[in-house]
Amino acid sequence: xxxxxxxxxxxxxxxxxxxxxxxxxxxxxxxxxxxxxxxxxxxxxxxxxxxxxxxxxxxxxxxxxxxxxxxxxxxxxxxxxxxxxxxxxxxxxxxxxxxxxxxxxxxxxxxxxxxxxxxxxxxxxx
Amino acid sequence: xxxxxxxxxxxxxxxxxxxxxxxxxxxxxxxxxxxxxxxxxxxxxxxxxxxxxxxxxxxxxxxxxxxxxxxxxxxxxxxxxxxxxxxxxxxxxxxxxxxxxxxxxxxxxxxxxxxxxxxxxxxxxxxxxxxxxxxxxxxxxxxxxxxxxxxxxxxxxxxxxxxxxxxxxxxxxxxxxxxxxxxxxxxxxxxxxxxxxxxxxxxxxxxxxxxxxxxxxxxxxxxxxxxxxxxxxxxxx
Numbered sequence: 001x002x003x004x005x006x007x008x009x010x011x012x013x014x015x016x017x018x019x020x021x022x023x024x025x026x027x028x029x030x031x032x033x034x035x036x037x038x039x040x041x042x043x044x045x046x047x048x049x050x051x052x053x054x055x056x057x058x059x060x061x062x063x064x065x066x067x068x069x070x071x072x073x074x075x076x077x078x079x080x081x082x083x084x085x086x087x088x089x090x091x092x093x094x095x096x097x098x099x100x101x102x103x104x105x106x107x108x109x110x111x112x113x114x115x116x117x118x119x120x121x122x123x124x125x126x
Numbered sequence: 127x128x129x130x131x132x133x134x135x136x137x138x139x140x141x142x143x144x145x146x147x148x149x150x151x152x153x154x155x156x157x158x159x160x161x162x163x164x165x166x167x168x169x170x171x172x173x174x175x176x177x178x179x180x181x182x183x184x185x186x187x188x189x190x191x192x193x194x195x196x197x198x199x200x201x202x203x204x205x206x207x208x209x210x211x212x213x214x215x216x217x218x219x220x221x222x223x224x225x226x227x228x229x230x231x232x233x234x235x236x237x238x239x240x241x242x243x244x245x246x247x248x249x250x251x252x253x254x255x256x257x258x259x260x261x262x263x264x265x266x267x268x269x270x271x272x273x274x275x276x277x278x279x280x281x282x283x284x285x286x287x288x289x290x291x292x293x294x295x296x297x298x299x300x301x302x303x304x305x306x307x308x309x310x311x312x313x314x315x316x317x318x319x320x321x322x323x324x325x326x327x328x329x330x331x332x333x334x335x336x337x338x339x340x341x342x343x344x345x346x347x348x349x350x351x352x353x354x355x356x357x358x359x360x361x362x363x
Contacts, residue, residue, distance in 0.1 A: 014199065074189065
């Protein structure tokens with residue numbers, strides 16, 4: 001009976017932990033997607049100094065949370081986000097709007113795919 | 127580069143150690159049954175746990191939690207299902223199945239054998255393994271849920287026991303180990319209300335001065351002390 005109760009407690013912890021984890025992923029990706037949208041507008045407006053500050057902040061935000069994310073998400077996906085961010089920084093440095101917009105679109109897709117993969121949906125379950 | 131490689135080696139070492147401990151805990155929680163006596167569901171869980179542990183062990187790109195979570199979930203399910211089978215007979219039948227009688231009152235149950243896809247060669251093989259090569263001597267043969275065949279011979283063919291010959295027998299308990307590998311088992315000694323001093327005195331009667339020279343010693347219910355010296359101590363003598 002004691003072992004059974006421990007098993008039920010562990011099961012509850014797993015369920016609560018999973019819900020907290022989904023919340024955490026959204027907590028990280030939602031502001032990043034919003035900042036990315038602002039960055040796109042800045043680049044399209046040609047304000048490169050502001051874009052440099054914004055991309056640095058984006059990188060900073062990601063670096064802060066990446067450690068935690070690595071404990072739960074496949075490292076290959078997270079490495080891909082780092083590569084994309086690095087490319088974006090360089091495109092801003094060289095004031096290349098077209099390539100920046102391409103990379104920005106890739107980053108959005110990567111962030112959205114992290115959220116999509118963690119969702120409890122029929123497509124993910126089967 | 128060399129430092130980086132060392133880190134990866136340390137990570138693999140850490141992951142392997144962690145998952146090894148987790149698998150040991152999982153198997154301990156699952157119970158004391160031997161591999162050959164596992165229920166079908168337990169066998170499946172054991173195979174799955176080993177497979178789940180080996181993937182994140184070698185692949186450092188996969189978060190450790192991806193290995194831990196399914197293993198912990200399997201342990202939880204195993205505990206929950208074993209609890210349900212303990213409490214409900216219907217659940218027990220659904221999960222573990224029921225034993226099947228293959229020979230009933232000396233008659234082979236053809237339908238049951240067909241249902242279980244158990245052929246005559248399999249049956250004869252199992253009977254031979256159970257020291258019953260002649261099928262005519264078998265009263266009952268039951269295929270247990272673990273897949274093992276239990277054979278009950280006809281009463282005329284069973285070995286003679288003391289009761290059949292009306293012979294009185296003395297009580298034979300379990301001999302208790304008092305020394306194992308040179309170490310006195312104080313728990314066992316106190317269990318039969320004896321002390322280490324008593325043991326030393328008894329061994330002294332056989333010319334043994336040091337308990338550490340004894341490899342194994344046990345005491346049976348008749349009070350006979352059995353001992354065997356370590357190889358080193360024997361060569362000294």
